[in-house]
Amino acid sequence: MSDHIVIVGSGFAAYQLVKSIRKLDTATAITVVTADNGDDYAKPDLSHVFSRQQTASDLIKQSATEFAQTNAITLLNNTWVEAIDSTDKQLDYVNESSKGTLQYSKLVLATGAQAFVPPFTGNAADEVVTLNSLTEYAANQDKIAAAKSVLVLGAGLIGTEIAMDLSIAGKQVTLTDKATHIMPSLLPELLSASVYQTMAEHGVVLKLGKTVDSINRHHQQLIAQTSDGQNTEYDVIIAAMGLKSNITLAKQAGLTIQQGIVIDRHLQTSHPDIYALGDCAEMDGQVRAFLQPTMLSAMALAKTLTGNPTPVNLPNSLIKAKTPWFPLSLSGQTTRKDTKWEIIKTESGYIAKAFDPQTNNLLGFVASHDQQSSAFPLLRQLQ
Numbered sequence: 001m002s003d004h005i006v007i008v009g010s011g012f013a014a015y016q017l018v019k020s021i022r023k024l025d026t027a028t029a030i031t032v033v034t035a036d037n038g039d040d041y042a043k044p045d046l047s048h049v050f051s052r053q054q055t056a057s058d059l060i061k062q063s064a065t066e067f068a069q070t071n072a073i074t075l076l077n078n079t080w081v082e083a084i085d086s087t088d089k090q091l092d093y094v095n096e097s098s099k100g101t102l103q104y105s106k107l108v109l110a111t112g113a114q115a116f117v118p119p120f121t122g123n124a125a126d127e128v129v130t131l132n133s134l135t136e137y138a139a140n141q142d143k144i145a146a147a148k149s150v151l152v153l154g155a156g157l158i159g160t161e162i163a164m165d166l167s168i169a170g171k172q173v174t175l176t177d178k179a180t181h182i183m184p185s186l187l188p189e190l191l192s193a194s195v196y197q198t199m200a201e202h203g204v205v206l207k208l209g210k211t212v213d214s215i216n217r218h219h220q221q222l223i224a225q226t227s228d229g230q231n232t233e234y235d236v237i238i239a240a241m242g243l244k245s246n247i248t249l250a251k252q253a254g255l256t257i258q259q260g261i262v263i264d265r266h267l268q269t270s271h272p273d274i275y276a277l278g279d280c281a282e283m284d285g286q287v288r289a290f291l292q293p294t295m296l297s298a299m300a301l302a303k304t305l306t307g308n309p310t311p312v313n314l315p316n317s318l319i320k321a322k323t324p325w326f327p328l329s330l331s332g333q334t335t336r337k338d339t340k341w342e343i344i345k346t347e348s349g350y351i352a353k354a355f356d357p358q359t360n361n362l363l364g365f366v367a368s369h370d371q372q373s374s375a376f377p378l379l380r381q382l383q
């Protein structure tokens with residue numbers, strides 16, 4: 001069989017890999033199979049769609065057809081992979097018009113992740129909106145545009161970004177989380193408290209340390225009951241409570257899975273001709289759901305798939321929070337309990353540095369507002 005790379009998925013990871021391969025090799029056959037429409041868009045822009053009054057179509061950089069033509073690939077969109085046969089190196093697929101089988105020499109799973117939504121009780125539990133893809137936004141954009149009041153579940157990075165953007169767009173926003181402070185997996189409590197205060201000053205209602213137990217519809221309103229017994233009405237409820245890797249297909253194929261699809265430094269799964277990339281992949285016990293590690297991984301994997309085996313080396317990634325009222329750049333270990341913090345507040349923002357109390361080495365940092373210019377010099381100092 002001549003070389004044929006098959007990629008399952010059409011998100012940022014998949015399309016970054018296609019572009020990286022084509023820079024090295026214009027001839028090898030590539031087929032992308034995706035359950036979505038396959039349009040190329042910038043997923044981070046989903047955090048800004050409300051304040052910019054953008055529709056889903058506004059985010060599309062290239063249509064599926066244009067992307068396929070530009071990169072000389074075969075695109076099977078709106079198509080589901082039913083099974084992978086790793087012995088015969090083939091996969092079975094189905095779409096509205098047909099069923100088929102694809103042979104591959106190398107297979108890449110870029111199946112991404114889906115938004116986590118707890119099993120709420122109530123007659124409207126299935127009306128919770130998620131915004132983890134262009135398809136999901138397209139399905140809900142009219143409903144959100146018409147809403148006056150919105151409840152955002154989850155005060156992590158994405159939930160905080162969405163809450164700010166909705167508020168800027170003129171919505172009455174409530175943000176809730178079982179955690180007691182904003183962005184608990186990224187920020188030390190002092191900075192989290194400053195973000196909290198800023199959001200409250202802009203009119204966001206913050207209900208932290210609480211969970212939503214049930215969601216019921218009463219006529220045109222959704223009623224969310226929180227763990228303190230309060231019932232509050234909203235027009236729309238959005239879940240931004242984290243992601244879980246899409247591993248069903250990998251499990252069916254018999255690949256090793258934990259939180260995600262387990263890969264080595266060459267992004268190879270437990271099967272030698274199957275690789276995984278992006279939000280579905282787990283390396284060294286971590287799923288790195290950020291753009292920089294995905295880009296570096298795609299470039300390394302492109303070399304491997306085109307005959308130059310290249311391990312990926314992932315440096316500390318710089319995370320830039322799209323939180324306009326309180327812009328942040330951070331990296332490293334910023335929530336370890338035993339760190340020694342040095343926090344400087346100026347008129348132009350915060351610089352917070354986390355040090356190892358034993359060695360005094362820099363472990364992580366957070367820079368805000370105009371102090372974000374310090375981020376790259378600090379990034380170079382990280383161990």
